Amino acid sequence: MPAGQTREIKRRIRSVKNIGKVTRAMEAVSASKMRRAQDATMRSRAYAAKAAEVMAHLRAQNASAQGIHPLLQAHPAGKPGVLLITPDRGLTGGLVLNVIRHAMRATEASIGDDLRWVALGKKGRDFLTRTRSELIGEFTQMPDNPSVLDISPITRLLLDGFQGDDFSSVHVVFADFVTVAKQVPTLTQLLPIAIDESVTVSRSPFEFEPSPEAVLDEVLPRLLELRIYQALLEAQASEHSARMMAMSNATSAAKDLVEDLTLTYNKARQSDITAEILDIAGGAEALRSAS
Amino acid sequence: MPMTLDVVTIERQVLHAEDVDVVVAPGTEGLLGILPNHAPIVTGLAEGVLEIVRGSEREIFAIGGGFMEVRHSHVIVMADAAEHAEEVDLERAQEARQRAEQALAGSTEKVEREEALAALRRAQTRIKVGQKRRSSGSARVG
Numbered sequence: 001m002p003a004g005q006t007r008e009i010k011r012r013i014r015s016v017k018n019i020g021k022v023t024r025a026m027e028a029v030s031a032s033k034m035r036r037a038q039d040a041t042m043r044s045r046a047y048a049a050k051a052a053e054v055m056a057h058l059r060a061q062n063a064s065a066q067g068i069h070p071l072l073q074a075h076p077a078g079k080p081g082v083l084l085i086t087p088d089r090g091l092t093g094g095l096v097l098n099v100i101r102h103a104m105r106a107t108e109a110s111i112g113d114d115l116r117w118v119a120l121g122k123k124g125r126d127f128l129t130r131t132r133s134e135l136i137g138e139f140t141q142m143p144d145n146p147s148v149l150d151i152s153p154i155t156r157l158l159l160d161g162f163q164g165d166d167f168s169s170v171h172v173v174f175a176d177f178v179t180v181a182k183q184v185p186t187l188t189q190l191l192p193i194a195i196d197e198s199v200t201v202s203r204s205p206f207e208f209e210p211s212p213e214a215v216l217d218e219v220l221p222r223l224l225e226l227r228i229y230q231a232l233l234e235a236q237a238s239e240h241s242a243r244m245m246a247m248s249n250a251t252s253a254a255k256d257l258v259e260d261l262t263l264t265y266n267k268a269r270q271s272d273i274t275a276e277i278l279d280i281a282g283g284a285e286a287l288r289s290a291s
Numbered sequence: 292m293p294m295t296l297d298v299v300t301i302e303r304q305v306l307h308a309e310d311v312d313v314v315v316a317p318g319t320e321g322l323l324g325i326l327p328n329h330a331p332i333v334t335g336l337a338e339g340v341l342e343i344v345r346g347s348e349r350e351i352f353a354i355g356g357g358f359m360e361v362r363h364s365h366v367i368v369m370a371d372a373a374e375h376a377e378e379v380d381l382e383r384a385q386e387a388r389q390r391a392e393q394a395l396a397g398s399t400e401k402v403e404r405e406e407a408l409a410a411l412r413r414a415q416t417r418i419k420v421g422q423k424r425r426s427s428g429s430a431r432v433g
Contacts, residue, residue, distance in 0.1 A: 046297070046303075047301050047304075054333060054360055206331045207332040208333050209332055209333070210320055210334075215358060218357075222301070
């Protein structure tokens with residue numbers, strides 16, 4: 001075996017090792033980002049719980065009285081709107097594909113196929129552009145650890161569209177973070193706002209200032225904002241965990257490859273040595289018989 | 292008998308305290324002082340300063356609107372943004388005010404102006420709260 005081949009194998013071992021280092025670093029980065037997104041989800045739970053209680057009091061208050069708030073009822077004008085939350089970047093295994101496929105199937109099954117889309121994330125935006133879907137808004141480069149201010153333009157777009165004639169209802173598709181290894185694409189309704197009926201209070205003793213309607217006006221948009229924020233955090237936790245898994249697989253694949261290549265390298269090296277020894281022995285033999 | 296106070300935003304729980312004697316909140320209908328055993332009430336909150344008294348200590352928060360629920364001795368402030376006076380970065384707040392003023396001067400569109408105005412109000416509240424911290428130090432409430 002020529003000496004050039006062992007050098008070539010050695011070079012490949014080095015480059016695969018380097019790739020393994022990069023993927024291991026990316027795995028660690030994704031792991032910490034995932035944890036931060038999960039922590040943020042936990043922190044928003046306090047608000048969610050309190051908001052549900054306030055809503056329960058409001059419901060008890062005007063169970064039968066007055067008209068229903070516009071954000072709580074469907075209206076026929078416009079088309080259903082869907083907010084599609086995807087990552088900006090790849091290296092997330094099958095996550096993007098799963099979310100988009102679910103978005104198409106689930107919306108078709110439950111709300112029809114004549115939709116207006118809002119994309120949050122480049123992957124979804126690119127897909128919707130490619131399929132010439134009706135895309136009326138796109139938001140990309142959402143920071144990690146987003147603040148509520150970061151999503152308020154989205155909330156405003158959806159709210160204005162629903163109060164105007166763009167959207168008859170608004171839904172969101174995102175990857176719900178279940179475990180590190182499991183992200184479930186989910187379709188849920190944002191508008192009209194569905195109220196969690198499981199939180200109940202017997203009778204509301206509360207005074208509402210200035211009026212229950214005015215308080216409802218304040219509470220409902222924030223409930224919407226909260227739900228968008230939580231969906232985004234779930235999507236981010238899913239993205240980072242999917243990337244972490246993908247990078248972990250890549251790291252172990254790199255390790256396997258290095259092992260294989262090392263074996264091949266050693267075989268090549270040994271056969272080089274054997275060939276050399278045979279050469280020398282043959283030469284010595286030739287010299288002896290010549291003399 | 293002191294009250295329990297929770298200050299929460301969508302992003303985090305800002306405060307949980309069980310020894311609060313007085314809460315003064317910027318209600319949409321005007322300043323609202325809450326003492327223990329206040330009648331149950333839910334009200335909207337405006338952008339402004341939230342003051343609380345705990346024993347001999349007075350604490351100040353900048354809050355950015357939201358709403359508040361009062362049960363007999365439990366007050367829940369659900370704010371769009373809330374910052375303890377100690378957390379306010381005066382320099383950054385002043386920079387934010389300048390940016391907002393420039394944006395306001397440079398914009399003609401209604402939505403843009405509204406946003407700039409809101410940002411300006413936020414910055415002003417934070418500056419006010421930050422300065423109160425500086426001037427009052429360990430202020431007492433009589």
